[in-house]
Amino acid sequence: MDIRKETASLLERLGVKAELLSGGDMPVFSPVTGERTADLTTIPAAKAREVIAGAHQAFNAWRMVPAPRRGELVRLLGEELRAAKADLGRLVSIEVGKIESEGQGEVQEMIDICDFAVGLSRQLYGLTIATERPGHRMMETWHPLGVVGVITAFNFPVAVWSWNTALALVCGNAVVWKPSEKTPLTALACKAIFERAAKRLGDVPASLLSVLIGDRAVGEVLVDDEKVALVSATGSTRMGREVGPRLAKRFARSILELGGNNAGIVCPSADLDMALRAIAFGAIGTAGQRCTSLRRLFVHESVYDDLVPRLKRAYESVSVGNPLETNALVGPLIDKAAFDSMQRALGTAREKGGAVTGGARVETPHTDAYYVKPALVEMPRQVAPVTEETFAPILYVMKYSDFDRALADHNAVGAGLSSSIFTRDIRESERFLGPDGSDCGIANVNIGTSGAEIGGAFGGEKETGGGRESGSDAWKAYMRRATNTVNYSSALPLAQGVSFDID
Numbered sequence: 001m002d003i004r005k006e007t008a009s010l011l012e013r014l015g016v017k018a019e020l021l022s023g024g025d026m027p028v029f030s031p032v033t034g035e036r037t038a039d040l041t042t043i044p045a046a047k048a049r050e051v052i053a054g055a056h057q058a059f060n061a062w063r064m065v066p067a068p069r070r071g072e073l074v075r076l077l078g079e080e081l082r083a084a085k086a087d088l089g090r091l092v093s094i095e096v097g098k099i100e101s102e103g104q105g106e107v108q109e110m111i112d113i114c115d116f117a118v119g120l121s122r123q124l125y126g127l128t129i130a131t132e133r134p135g136h137r138m139m140e141t142w143h144p145l146g147v148v149g150v151i152t153a154f155n156f157p158v159a160v161w162s163w164n165t166a167l168a169l170v171c172g173n174a175v176v177w178k179p180s181e182k183t184p185l186t187a188l189a190c191k192a193i194f195e196r197a198a199k200r201l202g203d204v205p206a207s208l209l210s211v212l213i214g215d216r217a218v219g220e221v222l223v224d225d226e227k228v229a230l231v232s233a234t235g236s237t238r239m240g241r242e243v244g245p246r247l248a249k250r251f252a253r254s255i256l257e258l259g260g261n262n263a264g265i266v267c268p269s270a271d272l273d274m275a276l277r278a279i280a281f282g283a284i285g286t287a288g289q290r291c292t293s294l295r296r297l298f299v300h301e302s303v304y305d306d307l308v309p310r311l312k313r314a315y316e317s318v319s320v321g322n323p324l325e326t327n328a329l330v331g332p333l334i335d336k337a338a339f340d341s342m343q344r345a346l347g348t349a350r351e352k353g354g355a356v357t358g359g360a361r362v363e364t365p366h367t368d369a370y371y372v373k374p375a376l377v378e379m380p381r382q383v384a385p386v387t388e389e390t391f392a393p394i395l396y397v398m399k400y401s402d403f404d405r406a407l408a409d410h411n412a413v414g415a416g417l418s419s420s421i422f423t424r425d426i427r428e429s430e431r432f433l434g435p436d437g438s439d440c441g442i443a444n445v446n447i448g449t450s451g452a453e454i455g456g457a458f459g460g461e462k463e464t465g466g467g468r469e470s471g472s473d474a475w476k477a478y479m480r481r482a483t484n485t486v487n488y489s490s491a492l493p494l495a496q497g498v499s500f501d502i503d
């Protein structure tokens, strides 16, 4: 296959102009073969600021459009995504190396959030609040916020954008998107898809959605620009440590969606067949490159010798290969840096007494593509590198005998994104979900750590950044809340009985 040609023809079908794809300073590679697929042009900082100013003008107009009409734009976006699903999903597979069903699944997630946001466009409810003063009414209203900056990671190149954008648009905001420099082509495709939806609606302000092509320097422009009211930034905890304080310094809002170091606990009563499948998908799926990938597993000593050998067999037999040409379940790592960090982590784990199954490079004709066998590492205890996120398919497995100790170890890492318990004992599962249980933003029972639906609020605590996106009431972060008190009486009673008579 000629991946460069296929990429160009997919982009053409999706509506991206060919002239954007060559002659630029930013090479784009496919991890599937390691080949270069395009050369895009990075936007200079001054031009990026102009784009943001344009977005601010778009916001001024868009905020006055009734929310259900804003929802109609998102409904049309969902329709366009349905029409583009096969091509966009394939492009995700080319750009990230996801297997076909995961590439298609990512686009399905975009469609799902559009449907959710359309409903939301008629449900941006505020409260009516009891007031202590006679003849008064108190309520809260929700207003559009401003320009929303969206910074995304390579591993969910389009879904995370759509979570933010579908909500931001119905909430009355304009969006400026800085996609990962590793996956900018899918961003250009999304922009073209959005333009089609906007054209169908008509009278959509220009620059309601803009895409800034570039690396972190362009991201920094977005973070520092006073016209950007909220930055939703998805990526590593390192990135969040830089972005968070910069936003705080200018009192801008942030939604930080950072690294995870997700764990599962397998209890004595667990359904081991079910646990096995959930663990395998969570740890091996997407080549361990999900923020919610399962990375640590605590297995009770009574079931360890039953479960772990079966898991090891699954690891040894899982198919690794080109996701565009085979039915392999595991595609490539994103690049050489990811491969190197995986090998470094495995080396350190061995030094700390870890017994490694898998983890070796799988040779292919493409020397610049990095395919690996997923690694299962039996560790004597939880020490570095187990306590850190390595963005690769490594599962550290540890034996436990005491539930309280396992729970303490579960929580004893910096990240707090996703977690699971496998048990049929309600005392264990309720404890895990309770106030002294899992300290993560996502806590599951008898399903794995990855594969969330859009209906729930998505995000995590501690070094994961505390942000929430997608479903539930995550929309509130994209709006400005005003508390309104209306006096319809002829007196002016002051709250708390304060008297202040000036005559």
Ligand code: NAD
Binding pocket: 151, 152, 153, 154, 155, 156, 178, 179, 180, 181, 214, 215, 216, 217, 218, 219, 220, 223, 234, 235, 236, 237, 238, 239, 242, 243, 256, 257, 258, 259, 260, 290, 291, 292, 389, 391, 417, 459, 460, 464
């Ligand atoms: P990354 O941190 O290298 O880059 C993410 C994005 O941030 C890119 O667009 C990059 O250009 C930008 N960026 C980096 N430094 C910046 C700075 N100082 N200012 C502004 N922008 C900056 O992450 P990655 O390698 O693309 O993605 C993998 C990481 O993302 C993992 O840690 C993973 O757990 C995390 N992730 C988290 C979530 C979540 O929802 N919590 C979802 C997906 C990925």
